[in-house]
Amino acid sequence: MLIVPVSLFSKAAIYDIGLETVCEKCLSDCVSITYTAQLESQIPIDVEYQDQIIENMKLSNTTQISVVHVYMATKKVLGERRKLTYSATEAVGFVGGNAGIAGGWTxxxxxxxxxxxxxxxxxxxxxxxxxxxxxxxxxxxxxxxxxxxxxxxxxxxxxxx
Structure with a gap:
């Protein structure tokens, strides 16, 4: 897994050109591979609020904290929902076909x-x-x-x- 610092690439370059062209060793986009993640802390994912919350946490000198930003090749992930539907013709054919197989009727x-x-x-x-x-x-x-x-x-x- 490659950790990409926030300041390395501008957001415009990532969104307009695409992360695959800017960073060849970055992860694939979410459309082709499914990633599972688990949030262990209460730090929000939004980059703007992370610095403020980390400063307000009053951490001791021995505490180690890591902030990882993972960028994908696309900025949008399209959700896909598959719904199985039958038309009236398919339903009649399905019933007639099964009845024909079961009873030998045409x-x-x-x-x-x-x-x-x-x-x-x-x-x-x-x-x-x-x-x-x-x-x-x-x-x-x-x-x-x-x-x-x-x-x-x-x-x-x-x-x-």
Missing amino acids: MPALAKTFVRMMTFVIIPVVMWLIRWIWRKLVALVGFVMEWMGRPRRTQVVPFVE
Whole structure:
């Protein structure tokens, strides 16, 4: 690890040119390598306030203190947050794909099953229900006509020769 004194490079040179061009032995930027650090003292990281706090600490002659300034190649570290999202098409494909693998179904087979169900189950039941309602309606009309004194249409008239 290389310790770079604050007064060695100006901030403008570091920020404008980049630390890698000014100092070849400096650490890589934070984007490519992750550094972990632990703050052991209560001295702030801000350079402007460090000198004042160190003077006010009233240290004895035997106390040794080190202030290390570490500069990175970039002045900004971009935080990156990855969020996994699915669109509606991907979600349908995911569900359909897994259902197809699990049950051996494909979309054409599913459509064929739906058509067969309509043809052989739903349509016959609906037709039976329509015929049943029609018969009840015809019987009701015949009952009303008989009640009114008119002959029913289904009444059999004897054939006279």
